[in-house]
Amino acid sequence: MIRILRQIFRTGIVTEPLPPAEEEIRVIGGKLEEAIKRRFRGSLTIREVDAGSCNGCELEIHAINNPIYNCERFGIHFTASPRFADMLLVTGPVSRNMEIALRRTYNATPPPKLVVAVGDCGCNGGIFGESYASLGGIDKVIPVDVYIPGCPTTPAALLKGILKAVDGNL
Amino acid sequence: MLKEAIDNVLGTAAAYTERQFPQSVVSCTVPRERFVDAAKAMKRAYALLAAEWATDETPFGGGFAVYACYRWGSEYLIVRTEVPVDDPTFPSLTKKYVPAYRFERQIHSLMGLVPAGHPDLRPWIKFEDWPEDSWPLRKTFNASTPLPRVNGEYQWVRAEGEGVYEIPVGPVHAGIIEPGHFRFQAVGEMIVNLEERLGYVHKGIEKRFESFSWQEGVKLAGRVSGDTTVAHSIAYSMAVEAIAQCNIPERAHWLRTLFLERERIANHLGDIGAICNDAAFAFMLYQAMRLKEMLLRTNLELFGHRFIMDRVMPGGVTADIDENGKKEILKELDLLSKDFERLVNIYDENSSLEDRVRDTGILIPERARELCTVGIVARASGLNLDCRLQNPFPPYDRFEVNVPVLISGDVHARAWVRVEEIRESIRIIRFILENIPDGSLSVNIAQPSPDTSGFAAVEGWRGEIIYWVQAGPRGEINRCMVRDPSSVNWLGLEQAIPGNIVPDFPLCNKSFNQSYSGHDL
Ligand code: SF4
Numbered sequence: 180m181i182r183i184l185r186q187i188f189r190t191g192i193v194t195e196p197l198p199p200a201e202e203e204i205r206v207i208g209g210k211l212e213e214a215i216k217r218r219f220r221g222s223l224t225i226r227e228v229d230a231g232s233c234n235g236c237e238l239e240i241h242a243i244n245n246p247i248y249n250c251e252r253f254g255i256h257f258t259a260s261p262r263f264a265d266m267l268l269v270t271g272p273v274s275r276n277m278e279i280a281l282r283r284t285y286n287a288t289p290p291p292k293l294v295v296a297v298g299d300c301g302c303n304g305g306i307f308g309e310s311y312a313s314l315g316g317i318d319k320v321i322p323v324d325v326y327i328p329g330c331p332t333t334p335a336a337l338l339k340g341i342l343k344a345v346d347g348n349l
Numbered sequence: 350m351l352k353e354a355i356d357n358v359l360g361t362a363a364a365y366t367e368r369q370f371p372q373s374v375v376s377c378t379v380p381r382e383r384f385v386d387a388a389k390a391m392k393r394a395y396a397l398l399a400a401e402w403a404t405d406e407t408p409f410g411g412g413f414a415v416y417a418c419y420r421w422g423s424e425y426l427i428v429r430t431e432v433p434v435d436d437p438t439f440p441s442l443t444k445k446y447v448p449a450y451r452f453e454r455q456i457h458s459l460m461g462l463v464p465a466g467h468p469d470l471r472p473w474i475k476f477e478d479w480p481e482d483s484w485p486l487r488k489t490f491n492a493s494t495p496l497p498r499v500n501g502e503y504q505w506v507r508a509e510g511e512g513v514y515e516i517p518v519g520p521v522h523a524g525i526i527e528p529g530h531f532r533f534q535a536v537g538e539m540i541v542n543l544e545e546r547l548g549y550v551h552k553g554i555e556k557r558f559e560s561f562s563w564q565e566g567v568k569l570a571g572r573v574s575g576d577t578t579v580a581h582s583i584a585y586s587m588a589v590e591a592i593a594q595c596n597i598p599e600r601a602h603w604l605r606t607l608f609l610e611r612e613r614i615a616n617h618l619g620d621i622g623a624i625c626n627d628a629a630f631a632f633m634l635y636q637a638m639r640l641k642e643m644l645l646r647t648n649l650e651l652f653g654h655r656f657i658m659d660r661v662m663p664g665g666v667t668a669d670i671d672e673n674g675k676k677e678i679l680k681e682l683d684l685l686s687k688d689f690e691r692l693v694n695i696y697d698e699n700s701s702l703e704d705r706v707r708d709t710g711i712l713i714p715e716r717a718r719e720l721c722t723v724g725i726v727a728r729a730s731g732l733n734l735d736c737r738l739q740n741p742f743p744p745y746d747r748f749e750v751n752v753p754v755l756i757s758g759d760v761h762a763r764a765w766v767r768v769e770e771i772r773e774s775i776r777i778i779r780f781i782l783e784n785i786p787d788g789s790l791s792v793n794i795a796q797p798s799p800d801t802s803g804f805a806a807v808e809g810w811r812g813e814i815i816y817w818v819q820a821g822p823r824g825e826i827n828r829c830m831v832r833d834p835s836s837v838n839w840l841g842l843e844q845a846i847p848g849n850i851v852p853d854f855p856l857c858n859k860s861f862n863q864s865y866s867g868h869d870l
Binding site: 230309 | 476494573632692869
């Protein structure tokens with residue numbers, strides 16, 4: 180136990196070491212927090228759906244939950260059930276085999292049903308394109324509010340995209 | 350060794366080819382009715398079945414062919430058999446090799462060849478709502494048109510009896526992970542059977558390769574499984590370099606290894622954190638994620654991408670390292686190993702954690718061998734398998750890679766193999782930084798000759814990745830077979846679960862952490 184405590188104190192608070200390039204995140208984060216307070220009473224709940232991704236985009240969605248980006252401090256929380264979700268964060272080209280599951284998840288989500296398409300694949304199918312197995316971008320199956328390109332998209336771009344969906348004017 | 354074993358049983362019935370590269374990987378064609386005899390001979394020689402796949406060779410004026418690739422120690426041997434178009438069947442290897450079970454379901458579903466004697470021909474990856482006669486890997490199949498949906502039902506395995514109930518999970522899981530379906534039969538808390546159903550993220554990758562040029566293909570290979578982007582692009586590139594018979598500069602090999610070992614550390618860190626988190630020890634997750642993020646940032650700064658994606662290509666690499674970069678990595682490694690060792694101590698001394706990870710999700714060594722598992726899963730269950738050791742490319746041949754092998758086969762063993770591998774990777778990276786030779790980064794690649802094939806096996810962080818590529822009549826990609834470690838290791842998870850309690854499943858699953866995308870292709 181002592182070791183654990185020591186490691187915790189030694190690590191200190193790593194969130195935001197803020198070298199100049201990271202200043203961006205603090206700015207986005209501030210705006211995000213403010214927008215989430217205004218529109219969602221301080222708590223935005225997200226359901227992540229992998230609709231066929233290569234799992235690269237998932238790595239970066241994990242990263243915004245790590246102690247450095249720590250998206251919870253802005254009021255963002257990932258949930259297990261679409262029924263509690265304000266937003267769907269959807270990755271991948273929609274594979275044919277995931278189409279039905281994605282539709283069901285969308286139907287189970289209460290309003291406002293914000294949908295954010297993540298990664299080049301989520302935007303337009305990316306390298307997998309459209310084929311017998313891949314239907315292309317997320318908007319081929321459900322309506323999309325915001326697109327975040329990148330392969331995979333970076334944590335900063337993710338936060339920005341979420342802000343855009345919440346705030347509408349960026 | 351393996352070739353002798355084939356010769357002893359098949360004699361002149363095995364016709365060897367010179368068109369398979371590298372030529373250290375022996376390849377022979379046997380008559381269809383002797384396909385199982387070859388498997389028997391391999392089994393007797395203690396070989397493992399590494400992969401089984403089919404090709405459509407009608408562009409050469411032939412029919413179909415089925416290939417089985419065996420491995421023993423550092424040897425690979427490929428047995429091919431021809432399958433005529435008007436009688437698309439071949440003898441199943443399932444009686445000799447358990448992993449043939451899924452390989453052949455896949456061949457049956459996607460190429461439409463019937464493995465005679467296979468006990469279970471339910472579709473695999475192909476879903477029940479695909480038209481039955483749609484076989485995407487056939488040349489006659491038009492890959493660009495969407496498939497209609499038909500009615501169909503998947504026959505699940507059922508367990509019956511008093512008090513047996515069923516828990517279906519997925520495809521959309523609770524966490525931020527890939528989709529797949531698991532069905533448990535349980536009595537009380539105890540799981541009596543687990544059935545996996547995968548294929549949800551099938552994106553038609555193998556087919557798509559066929560519409561790409563050899564150079565474009567590497568981008569796709571780098572996206573077979575995003576967390577393994579480096580290893581997949583190396584394996585693909587090496588297969589292409591083999592078939593094009595080209596040697597790449599020494600420095601390029603060393604840089605590839607540097608990227609590969611960094612990928613290994615980053616993923617192992619994430620896994621160790623996630624395993625502890627699923628045992629309700631979140632402290633470790635946040636500490637490990639912090640260290641992982643540190644690595645990714647260095648990657649971005651030095652190589653221009655957090656996961657070093659698209660930095661390996663057939664012919665070499667596109668990113669280099671200079672003296673400053675070396676210093677930066679050394680500094681980072683010092684920090685990393687100091688903090689990492691502290692965390693390992695904490696892991697080691699935490700009895701409540703130990704309680705969860707020991708004796709949970711055991712894959713016994715006999716079973717691991719029977720299933721021909723690879724990589725961390727195999728090494729946690731007593732199998733000493735590692736391509737870095739058995740099929741080294743430079744600089745792995747310059748030093749001894751210490752490969753950890755444990756025999757308990759439980760969650761702890763799989764976590765501990767990762768711990769030891771991180772230590773070893775740190776050592777390897779230090780060696781590379783000190784000794785990397787000067788030289789150019791890449792060479793041009795010639796177009797492969799028609800009707801040749803190339804093979805490569807690379808130890809990614811999950812385990813052995815195999816690529817087998819075949820050039821068509823115009824030297825284009827006729828077939829690109831991808832075998833991610835997940836293709837075999839998912840079977841291991843299924844076998845490790847019965848007897849465990851339901852709440853331990855996420856923990857066991859994390860300790861395997863197989864790729865859905867790499868499996869579904
Ligand atoms: S955008 Fe890139 S990282 Fe994301 S799912 Fe597609 S290929 Fe993978």
